[in-house]
Amino acid sequence: MQIRPHDDPQYQELRSRLREIRDLQAAASVLKWDRATYMPPGGVIARGQQIATLRKLAHDQLTDPALGELLENLRDFERSLPYESDDASIVRLARRDVHRALRIPSSFVATLSSHQTDAYVAWTKAKPDGNFEAVRPFLEKTLELSREWASFFPESDRIADALIAEEDEGMTTQTVQGLFETLRSQLVPLVEAIAERPQLDDRILSQHFDETTQLNFCYKAVDRVGYDFHRGRLDRSPHPFTTRLSHGDVRITTRVRPHQLTESIFSSLHEMGHALYEQGIEAAFDGTPLARGTSAGMHEGQARLWENFIGRSRAFWECFYPWLQGMFLRQLGQVPVNEFYRAINKVERTLVRTSADEVTYNLHAILRFDLEVAMLEGRLAVKDLPEAWNERYRQDLGIVPQQHTEGVLQDVHWFVETIGGQFQGYTLGNLMAAQLYESALKLHPEIPVDIERGNFETLHRWLQRNIYRHGRKFTANELVLRVTGKPLHVDPFVRYLNQKYGDLYDIHGR
Numbered sequence: 001m002q003i004r005p006h007d008d009p010q011y012q013e014l015r016s017r018l019r020e021i022r023d024l025q026a027a028a029s030v031l032k033w034d035r036a037t038y039m040p041p042g043g044v045i046a047r048g049q050q051i052a053t054l055r056k057l058a059h060d061q062l063t064d065p066a067l068g069e070l071l072e073n074l075r076d077f078e079r080s081l082p083y084e085s086d087d088a089s090i091v092r093l094a095r096r097d098v099h100r101a102l103r104i105p106s107s108f109v110a111t112l113s114s115h116q117t118d119a120y121v122a123w124t125k126a127k128p129d130g131n132f133e134a135v136r137p138f139l140e141k142t143l144e145l146s147r148e149w150a151s152f153f154p155e156s157d158r159i160a161d162a163l164i165a166e167e168d169e170g171m172t173t174q175t176v177q178g179l180f181e182t183l184r185s186q187l188v189p190l191v192e193a194i195a196e197r198p199q200l201d202d203r204i205l206s207q208h209f210d211e212t213t214q215l216n217f218c219y220k221a222v223d224r225v226g227y228d229f230h231r232g233r234l235d236r237s238p239h240p241f242t243t244r245l246s247h248g249d250v251r252i253t254t255r256v257r258p259h260q261l262t263e264s265i266f267s268s269l270h271e272m273g274h275a276l277y278e279q280g281i282e283a284a285f286d287g288t289p290l291a292r293g294t295s296a297g298m299h300e301g302q303a304r305l306w307e308n309f310i311g312r313s314r315a316f317w318e319c320f321y322p323w324l325q326g327m328f329l330r331q332l333g334q335v336p337v338n339e340f341y342r343a344i345n346k347v348e349r350t351l352v353r354t355s356a357d358e359v360t361y362n363l364h365a366i367l368r369f370d371l372e373v374a375m376l377e378g379r380l381a382v383k384d385l386p387e388a389w390n391e392r393y394r395q396d397l398g399i400v401p402q403q404h405t406e407g408v409l410q411d412v413h414w415f416v417e418t419i420g421g422q423f424q425g426y427t428l429g430n431l432m433a434a435q436l437y438e439s440a441l442k443l444h445p446e447i448p449v450d451i452e453r454g455n456f457e458t459l460h461r462w463l464q465r466n467i468y469r470h471g472r473k474f475t476a477n478e479l480v481l482r483v484t485g486k487p488l489h490v491d492p493f494v495r496y497l498n499q500k501y502g503d504l505y506d507i508h509g510r
């Protein structure tokens, strides 16, 4: 007689071990959320230790030989079930996680984690003065540790491969470089063509906007689109982020600036996109390796889809602009929706990635990806990074930072993560968002009209059905192929940009 999955005692044992690991990881996430929102600065050192301890405990449990043995014993069980079944997927993903964790010694995890705390503290002190020399030794150590991390996966073709696969399973240095070179060759001329046209005026966005009112608008907007506040909350933090603590608790943060209206709105919509993905994962996956978005790229894709493809569309503001106007009558009362739409879509060569428009944004991300790979492959030394950074900005965007604060020190990533694997996801995400949205529109051409009327259900449900609910069951490549019928490619994104910005800047037929 066939044993039903939930009656198999070894499978039960696996589930209970996986849940404990997930509990430890979730506890670490609560500590990190608190550190990024309400913790007094004095707590930073102890908090780093606490997080490292929890991470170590989780890592120890994940690499416990008894767990490995259990997974070995479950091979027949896994083979007896279809690839797509929840139970087979849980075993498959657990095996993948254990396999990767086993390669990385516990002592290395602790060293890396405590180094990252030091590097983060050094970065927060060095950033305001743009003092690269103060962080250089930390960054050199990070590079050394990142290379050591990669060395635990000697079967990779390129040193960055394992670091990339850690964030974007199924992607390699070569595939990413191929996509990015094609995209860059299309973006640079588009940005140049736009720069030759009369610039859009966005001065209306930098008036004074009351911070609490901005936050109120953000609450209303994400609530209306479909973020579930019963299973989430919205707080302020200097660097906006989303964190999943459980199926019932997926939190987002935003950044509010009194003289930059778009900051709070688009950060909120971006994080909401991440959160809709996490909130949309099957509740039954909680406590298993399936209960998170499948890759950095797919996650970013969900965020950018709502932030840009929807949040910066004309249809979205046909719905929300009257609300926003009502809240900021003095500032926007006399500004027609079309003028607002043009202002939020201004394309400009600027220095800071996180506030870049959707055309130039990818040049920032591709540039960092290339620098990461060059450092890992020994073609670029950390001491030469600022110069390489500036030179690449000159080539791709025609501008050069005057200070490292708005140059090489602007991003926290290399100071809290490894070097390698951190940046490809942003641009892969834009490509995925474009390809998925194109498919959604083919099936439901009414989506923009629905959105204009304040109905976000059609798109939300389509994403829920095709992407969100699966969590980590399929890789991003598998999902893109299943849903769109084609492997990931750059054409949908380029088509989208050419159409939208061709209209906005009147550059069709060039």
Ligand code: ZN
Pocket: 270, 274, 299, 300, 303
């Ligand atoms: Zn994001």
